[in-house]
Amino acid sequence: xxxxxxxxxxxxxxxxxxxxxxxxxxxxxxxxxxxxxxxxxxxxxxxxxxxxxxxxxxxxxxxxxxxxxxxxxxxxxxxxxxxxxxxxxxxxxxxxxxxxxxxxxxxxxxxxxxxxxxxxxxxxxxxxxxxxxxxxxxxxxxxxxxxxxxxxxxxxxxxxxxxxxxxxxxxxxxxxxxxxxxxxxxxxxxxxxxxxxxxxxxxxxxxxxxxxxxxxx
Amino acid sequence: xxxxxxxxxxxxxxxxxxxxxxxxxxxxxxxxxxxxxxxxxxxxxxxxxxxxxxxxxxxxxxxxxxxxxxxxxxxxxxxxxxxxxxxxxxxxxxxxxxxxxxxxxxxxxxxxxxxxxxxxxxxxxxxxxxxxxxxx
Numbered sequence: 001x002x003x004x005x006x007x008x009x010x011x012x013x014x015x016x017x018x019x020x021x022x023x024x025x026x027x028x029x030x031x032x033x034x035x036x037x038x039x040x041x042x043x044x045x046x047x048x049x050x051x052x053x054x055x056x057x058x059x060x061x062x063x064x065x066x067x068x069x070x071x072x073x074x075x076x077x078x079x080x081x082x083x084x085x086x087x088x089x090x091x092x093x094x095x096x097x098x099x100x101x102x103x104x105x106x107x108x109x110x111x112x113x114x115x116x117x118x119x120x121x122x123x124x125x126x127x128x129x130x131x132x133x134x135x136x137x138x139x140x141x142x143x144x145x146x147x148x149x150x151x152x153x154x155x156x157x158x159x160x161x162x163x164x165x166x167x168x169x170x171x172x173x174x175x176x177x178x179x180x181x182x183x184x185x186x187x188x189x190x191x192x193x194x195x196x197x198x199x200x201x202x203x204x205x206x207x208x209x210x211x212x213x214x215x216x217x
Numbered sequence: 218x219x220x221x222x223x224x225x226x227x228x229x230x231x232x233x234x235x236x237x238x239x240x241x242x243x244x245x246x247x248x249x250x251x252x253x254x255x256x257x258x259x260x261x262x263x264x265x266x267x268x269x270x271x272x273x274x275x276x277x278x279x280x281x282x283x284x285x286x287x288x289x290x291x292x293x294x295x296x297x298x299x300x301x302x303x304x305x306x307x308x309x310x311x312x313x314x315x316x317x318x319x320x321x322x323x324x325x326x327x328x329x330x331x332x333x334x335x336x337x338x339x340x341x342x343x344x345x346x347x348x349x350x351x352x353x
Binding site for chain 2: 101
């Protein structure tokens, strides 16, 4: 498949690497040439320096023959516009846009743009993972921007790597208590049934988590 | 009296607001920078202002978009103007939507499929006026 990725940040560069590895033809656009340093040396796809709204950059990336496009710059508005124009003007069959604002993501979904809202997505995944167990808010840090939440690990997550319940910038495992001993996990730590984990969760995330679990109306 | 919602209270938005008030139009303004809200209230007086973002559907609703016949997206950012226009036309059904083109290279995006009825391309308008003066 021919894939165009707009935005070479953490998500865009990782997505490009993954799709390239899977054998797809990838073009990636970013306005900052230094952003392409995030791409691994194995990436041999096309790099285009240009603004995501720039018609010539989109054409150079092959948007006219693209099978799919991902709009993953750091700006919701740019992603929304690029995704809409890709779908409506260039008839790209599969288009997805990342939008941080869940409300705007919902509206754009109604307008026919496939949107992914990372915060809502991560909270949804975490809620799914934790929904069978109880959790307690231990403390709020700062002006409530970050909550420390304690939760028992359900059987569902037994032997899963810790990163499965983490989300960069939103959810982080701060400590694990296992068999009476509490430690700070490393990236290789695996969860075990009966562990108690302390999670640092951004304020908005914690509130949505509570809503999802029916603790707050 | 029909109402106009202006997104962005920079120089363009403020000038449009002043002209609309003089034409007897009821003006509302949505602006994300608090200091610009104060400034436009001082300058124009009779306007209803709302602090918020033109790309947030909730803020557009708070600013009264549902009661407005016209919307002019006049921020200094083309993508914000385009998103405001799209939301106004397709989510809120605003009758007439105008949007400011900041960078002429982005002019191609300002079409009916993005919710824009009329593009206000400042650079192009200025060029036409300038040449018009030379040849009149």
